[in-house]
Amino acid sequence: MSTASDAGPAGAGGSVAGAVIELSHVSKTFASRSASPVRALDDVSFRVAAGEVAGISGPVGAGKSTLLAIVAGHLRPSSGSVRIDGIEPRRFVEREGIAYLPRPLTLPGGWRVSDALTRLAVLSGVRPAYTKHRVEAAMRELGLYDDRGRRLRSLKGDARLRLGLAQAIVADHRVIVLDEPLDGMSAESLDRLRELIVRLRAFDRAILITSRDTAELQRITDRVTLIDHGRTRRPGVPRRATPADVEGVFHITLHHGGEHVLAVFPTAISLGRSTYAVRVSDLAALNRGLRDLLERGALLVSVTPAHAAVDASALAMNEVGL
Amino acid sequence: MKGRLTAYAGYQLRDYFVMRALPTLLASGLVALALAAARGVTPSDLDPTGGLDARDRIQQTFELLLAAFAFVAGAVAAHGVVSHHRRRGYDRVLFSRAINPVRYYTQGFVVAGVGAVVLGTVGAEIYAVAVHPVSLAGVAGYLALAWLLVGGLAFLLSTVTAFYLPILCLVLAADVAVDHFTGPLSAVGAGPVAAAVQLVLPPAHVLVTLRAAFARGLPIDPRAVAWPAAFGAACIVAAMALVRRRPFRS
Numbered sequence: 029m030s031t032a033s034d035a036g037p038a039g040a041g042g043s044v045a046g047a048v049i050e051l052s053h054v055s056k057t058f059a060s061r062s063a064s065p066v067r068a069l070d071d072v073s074f075r076v077a078a079g080e081v082a083g084i085s086g087p088v089g090a091g092k093s094t095l096l097a098i099v100a101g102h103l104r105p106s107s108g109s110v111r112i113d114g115i116e117p118r119r120f121v122e123r124e125g126i127a128y129l130p131r132p133l134t135l136p137g138g139w140r141v142s143d144a145l146t147r148l149a150v151l152s153g154v155r156p157a158y159t160k161h162r163v164e165a166a167m168r169e170l171g172l173y174d175d176r177g178r179r180l181r182s183l184k185g186d187a188r189l190r191l192g193l194a195q196a197i198v199a200d201h202r203v204i205v206l207d208e209p210l211d212g213m214s215a216e217s218l219d220r221l222r223e224l225i226v227r228l229r230a231f232d233r234a235i236l237i238t239s240r241d242t243a244e245l246q247r248i249t250d251r252v253t254l255i256d257h258g259r260t261r262r263p264g265v266p267r268r269a270t271p272a273d274v275e276g277v278f279h280i281t282l283h284h285g286g287e288h289v290l291a292v293f294p295t296a297i298s299l300g301r302s303t304y305a306v307r308v309s310d311l312a313a314l315n316r317g318l319r320d321l322l323e324r325g326a327l328l329v330s331v332t333p334a335h336a337a338v339d340a341s342a343l344a345m346n347e348v349g350l
Numbered sequence: 351m352k353g354r355l356t357a358y359a360g361y362q363l364r365d366y367f368v369m370r371a372l373p374t375l376l377a378s379g380l381v382a383l384a385l386a387a388a389r390g391v392t393p394s395d396l397d398p399t400g401g402l403d404a405r406d407r408i409q410q411t412f413e414l415l416l417a418a419f420a421f422v423a424g425a426v427a428a429h430g431v432v433s434h435h436r437r438r439g440y441d442r443v444l445f446s447r448a449i450n451p452v453r454y455y456t457q458g459f460v461v462a463g464v465g466a467v468v469l470g471t472v473g474a475e476i477y478a479v480a481v482h483p484v485s486l487a488g489v490a491g492y493l494a495l496a497w498l499l500v501g502g503l504a505f506l507l508s509t510v511t512a513f514y515l516p517i518l519c520l521v522l523a524a525d526v527a528v529d530h531f532t533g534p535l536s537a538v539g540a541g542p543v544a545a546a547v548q549l550v551l552p553p554a555h556v557l558v559t560l561r562a563a564f565a566r567g568l569p570i571d572p573r574a575v576a577w578p579a580a581f582g583a584a585c586i587v588a589a590m591a592l593v594r595r596r597p598f599r600s
Contacts, residue, residue, distance in 0.1 A: 100446055102598045118597075125353065125448035134439040138369070147361055151353045151447040195443060205446075 048203060048234035049076040049099060054108035056094055056258075068094040070258040071108070078202070081225055081235040083249035085242040091258040092238035093131065096207045099236060100128045112203055120203075125152055127196035127204040131211070133188060137181030141172055141191060144180055145198050152199030158290045165294035166194040170220060186214045193224065200297045204228060204235040210244055222248055230277040230334050231297040231305040277307045277334035278314060285326025292320045305334060353449035355457060362458050366427070366465035374419070374426045374469065381418035386411065408482045412474075413565050419473065420493055420557070423466035424500025425518055431459050432593060433508040441598050451597035452590050459505050459586070463497040485567025492564035495575060496557055498582035503552050506589040509596075522554040529555035552585075553578045 056069040069091045076082040084092050097103040098110055101118035112120040120126075135144055145163045154162050167173040170190040175183070183191055189212060196204065209221060225248050228235060239245045245252050254262040280289070280296075281303045289296050293306040308314040314331075322328065391411055432455055435441045445451050467490055474489040500522070507514035528547050548555075556578050563570055 097442075100442070102442055102445070121446060122448060122450055123352075126446050128442070128446035130439070130442040130446075132439070133443065135443055136438075136440065147358070148443070148447065150358050150361070151355065151444065151449055153353045153448055156357070199447075 048078050048113055049236060050111045051075070051095075051099070052109045052111075054095075054098065054105045054110060056091075056098065056103065057106045068258050069098075069105070072255065072258070072260055073108075074253055074260070076234045076236050078234050079229060079232045081229050081237065081249040083242075083245035083252035084236065084238045084255060085240065085245050085252050086238075086255040086261075087240060090256045092255065093207050094258075095255070096128075096205050096236065096238055097130075099205055100126060100130075124203075125199065125201055127199070127201040127206075129192040129196045129206040129209055131192075131207045133192040133195075135180050135191075135195075137179060139180050140176070141178055141180065141183070142167065142176040144191070145194055148195045149198045152201075154199050157287065161290045161294045162198050166198040169197070169224065169295065170194040171217070185212050186217050189213055190217055190220070193221065197224065197228070202233055204233050206235070206237045208238055208240070210239045210241050218244070225249075227277070227295065227307050228297075230307065232299065276309065277305055279330075279332045279334055280304050280306055280318075280321075281329040281331075282321075283327035283329050285321065285324065288321055288324040288326050292317045292324070302329075353447045355449050355453055359457055359461050362461040363465055366462045367469075370426050370429070370462065371465070371469050374423050374466065375473070377426065378415070378419040378422040381422055382415045385414045385418060389414070405482065409484075409566065412477060412482065412484055413561050415477070416470075416474070416489060416492065416565055417558070417561055419470050420496035420561075421500055421522070423470055423493065424497045425504050425515060427462035427466040427497060428459060428501040428504035428508060429515075431455055431462070431505050431508050432589070433512040433514060436598065437512055445597060452593050455505075455593055456586070456590055459501065459589075463494070463501055466497055466501070467493045484565060488564040488567040491570070492557075492561060495560070495564075495578055495582075498586075499552055499554070499557060499578040500582075502582035502585035502589070506585040506592070509589045509592040521551055525551035525554045526558065529558075552581055 052073050054069055054072045055067065058066045058068055060066055072091075072095065074082070084095060086092055094103065098105055099112070099117055101116075101121045104118075110117050112126075113124075115123075139147070142163060145166055146159060149159045149162050164173070167176055170193050172187070172190055172194055175187060180188075180191065189209065193206070193209060196206065210218065213221065225235065225237075235249075237245065237249060242252060242254070253260060279299065281301075282289070283302070286298075286302055286304070289298075289304050289306075293304070293308075296304045296306045299305055306314075306317070308317060318328065318331065391407070391414070435444070441451070444454065470493040471486055471490045474484050474486055478484045478486070500518070503521070504514055504518050507517055511517065525548060528544055528551060531544070556574060560570065560574060562568075
């Protein structure tokens with residue numbers, strides 16, 4: 029697993045090894061018919077590596093949502109470059125998709141919770157055999173299971189926010205972009221979000237979160253970049269991933285039988301090459317799951333605690349003096 | 351992870367029948383009533399025992415219904431295909447998935463068109479059983495052609511403005527009006543001007559001309575169908591190009 033990259037603005041050119049999201053000298057100006065053009069972003073640069081959780085904080089109107097819309101490929105920058113895995117965001121999104129929580133979250137009000145998540149799972153490319161597991165797991169993880177039959181128009185505030193998070197994680201995406209997930213969130217939901225971020229971080233996702241709540245953002249991210257009036261006021265200082273971040277997460281490699289993983293571990297995420305990251309409450313749960321997997325016909329190659337990867341990574345960074 | 355857009359077509363078809371079928375039928379009924387009132391058609395005209403004249407009136411009444419449904423279904427099938435999503439902001443959630451917006455909207459348009467043709471053909475079958483025989487193949491063909499022209503134009507307009515419906519009604523009515531007055535204009539030597547104007551406008555008058563032949567199951571001259579079909583196809587291609595250029599509201 030990769031750990032957090034070094035902080036600070038990205039260079040003017042070239043992709044950084046391991047960087048998933050990279051913004052370089054990005055500016056965005058909105059034309060206005062009635063007034064002078066509005067400069068929403070001014071020369072913003074940063075990068076988010078795989079396995080890193082980056083925060084963007086700033087007051088209302090600072091340019092946070094514009095920044096995320098650019099990363100999601102919904103807006104094009106007026107100048108500068110944005111790359112996700114080395115390609116332009118819109119192309120990346122159409123190729124792989126991203127987990128995106130926009131604010132406000134708008135979906136047809138007549139859809140019911142489980143129906144909406146199923147539709148979005150289908151559009152996200154979740155395979156038919158896994159769709160039900162994925163939707164149920166997302167609803168349970170975000171505390172929406174009891175609301176599964178409710179129409180979206182009846183969901184307000186915190187419940188709507190949880191739906192936004194559920195639709196973002198219902199599929200397995202490498203890039204996760206959350207706009208103001210803390211705004212209006214209850215204490216209970218905040219706990220869920222913290223757990224969710226810890227789980228997703230362990231799976232090598234690049235996570236970008238905006239919030240006005242700098243203090244909370246600092247607790248749940250590796251580093252927080254402050255922006256105001258579209259300019260970077262303070263580049264983020266990294267907090268490296270620790271074994272505690274990935275406690276309870278194991279990497280399972282199979283020879284065959286990968287199609288049974290989601291049935292046994294509903295929140296598992298594929299890491300590629302027949303390897304899956306799974307989170308379990310304790311070793312007994314892990315062994316029960318593995319036994320179930322074997323009984324379903326899977327052939328196991330290896331099981332590794334995820335924190336071993338973090339330890340190895342940290343050791344390597346120390347050795348090169350980072 | 352590529353999105354399973356083809357699998358999503360089932361949801362789009364369900365959405366059509368759940369959300370658009372009833373408004374289409376209601377609006378078609380109202381338009382047909384207005385047209386019938388304007389032409390002085392009364393319920394007694396629908397008595398099939400009234401001889402050849404009565405049968406002719408029944409056939410003409412059905413053609414009125416068909417015309418109303420074809421226009422309304424085309425307009426409603428394409429309703430907000432793009433502009434509604436943009437206005438409500440649904441596009442931001444949908445297109446964070448690994449799907450192509452052009453394919454998503456085009457598939458939605460095609461699926462809604464299929465829904466409209468099925469709905470109209472089923473309605474025609476009910477009419478055929480209850481009132482008077484009609485050509486179901488002709489009805490389906492006419493609805494498909496009308497959907498291609500009216501729906502295609504509505505699809506194009508919905509990519510550029512949220513007020514597509516008044517503009518749609520205006521340009522279709524303008525074409526029928528120009529066609530209506532082309533004869534007198536030709537007589538005083540203004541024919542080329544009217545012809546040029548009609549080339550730019552959607553050929554709604556061709557649909558009007560073809561309606562009776564389709565509804566009665568008569569042979570159709572492919573050359574007569576080519577103009578509205580080509581116009582509709584051009585609108586769809588232009589709409590796809592516009593969506594590709596600007597997939598989102600902002």
